[in-house]
Amino acid sequence: MNALGGVELVIAFGFWYALGLTRMWGRVGVGRLVSRTRLRMFVSGLVVTAVALGPPLDTHVDSNLPLHMTQHVLLMWIAAPLLIAGSPMPTLVWALPASWRMATQRRWRRVHRSVASSAWPAWVAGAVVLQAVTLAVWHIPRFYEAAISNGAIHVAEHASFLLSSMVLWWTVAGAVQRMRFGAGVLAVFVAKLPGLVLGVGMTLDAHIWYRSYGTDVAALHDQQLAGVIMWVGGGMIATVAALVLFWLWMQALERNAPNPPVAVPELAT
Numbered sequence: 001m002n003a004l005g006g007v008e009l010v011i012a013f014g015f016w017y018a019l020g021l022t023r024m025w026g027r028v029g030v031g032r033l034v035s036r037t038r039l040r041m042f043v044s045g046l047v048v049t050a051v052a053l054g055p056p057l058d059t060h061v062d063s064n065l066p067l068h069m070t071q072h073v074l075l076m077w078i079a080a081p082l083l084i085a086g087s088p089m090p091t092l093v094w095a096l097p098a099s100w101r102m103a104t105q106r107r108w109r110r111v112h113r114s115v116a117s118s119a120w121p122a123w124v125a126g127a128v129v130l131q132a133v134t135l136a137v138w139h140i141p142r143f144y145e146a147a148i149s150n151g152a153i154h155v156a157e158h159a160s161f162l163l164s165s166m167v168l169w170w171t172v173a174g175a176v177q178r179m180r181f182g183a184g185v186l187a188v189f190v191a192k193l194p195g196l197v198l199g200v201g202m203t204l205d206a207h208i209w210y211r212s213y214g215t216d217v218a219a220l221h222d223q224q225l226a227g228v229i230m231w232v233g234g235g236m237i238a239t240v241a242a243l244v245l246f247w248l249w250m251q252a253l254e255r256n257a258p259n260p261p262v263a264v265p266e267l268a269t
Contacts (some may be wrong), residue, residue, distance in 0.1 A: 006053030006158070014046050019090060020095035034087050043087020047170065048079040062148050065213045069226040070233070072161060076131070076195075077237040080165035084173055088166075115174050124187045127168040132194040134164040137199055141209055148212050172245075184245045192238035199231025 013268040024033055055257060061068040093104045115123050137143060138157050147157040168191055172184045202209060203224045213219050 005049050006058060006155075008226065010046055010050045014043075014176055016095050017042060017091055020091040021155050023168075024091060024094040034091055035224070038086050040202045041082050042088065042091075045082030045084075046080050048074055048082060049162070052079060062089065063213070065219075065222045065226040067211065069229045073155070073157075073229060073233045073237070075162045075170075076135075076160060076165040077234045079186055080162055081169040081241065083162075084166050084169040100269060111175065116163060120171075120174065121183065123174070124171045124183060126190050127164075127171040128187060131164045131168045131191055134160050135198065137196050139209075141211075144210055148210075185249070188238050188242040195234040196231045199227040199229070199234070200228030200229065 011114055021034060021039065025031070031132060052071045057067060061071055065208055070178070089108060090105075093108060096104060138147065138160070143153075143157075147154045172187055204227075205223075206220070208215050208219055209223060
């Protein structure tokens, strides 16, 4: 993938979001609907995405497998949740022409109603499966090697990683909004399993998976390091996210717990 091209796409995405946010705040007031905190989260996600797709990291991923795995971890486990925390979809819709915006907003409301209904577990399951299949398919040697050798395929690989992970984190965010913290914790832990399996496989396998990086002992050591980055790096981030959800869950339970009756001491007569 051309590193500069990746950064240009990130910049274009940022301008699109900025246009939508400017129009939204111009209509409803600064900080309404999308808060300044959400804006900061989105900008942080853009920065992480630019770091992952830009130089110097992206210029070395075709020759360095551990750096390539680092790139994937950044996109899926750091950039994606930060971008989702910035409420991208409602904001991006505001950047559309008025006629398109109205129609898109109606469709988006229907999606939200579906996610808020009893179909929510199906949305979570679908998001987990989507991310798992995306991760597994692109790590099949044939497809992985094709992405290394072809810039357009490499763009598709990274876009699918980022978008599938954003869908996953969007459903997890829905768990927080709908007070379904337990299901959110479970979704995060299940979602990290495919990366765990792939990472452990790369670490323990004595055979070279991707021959574009070489076939000697050094290439095998790089593969093992890449596997560790995948299952330890991604796994640790997923664990932290699950712990945060668990903490929010406990906080919500504490807020909703009934206050114990206060004993009033009897006055001495």
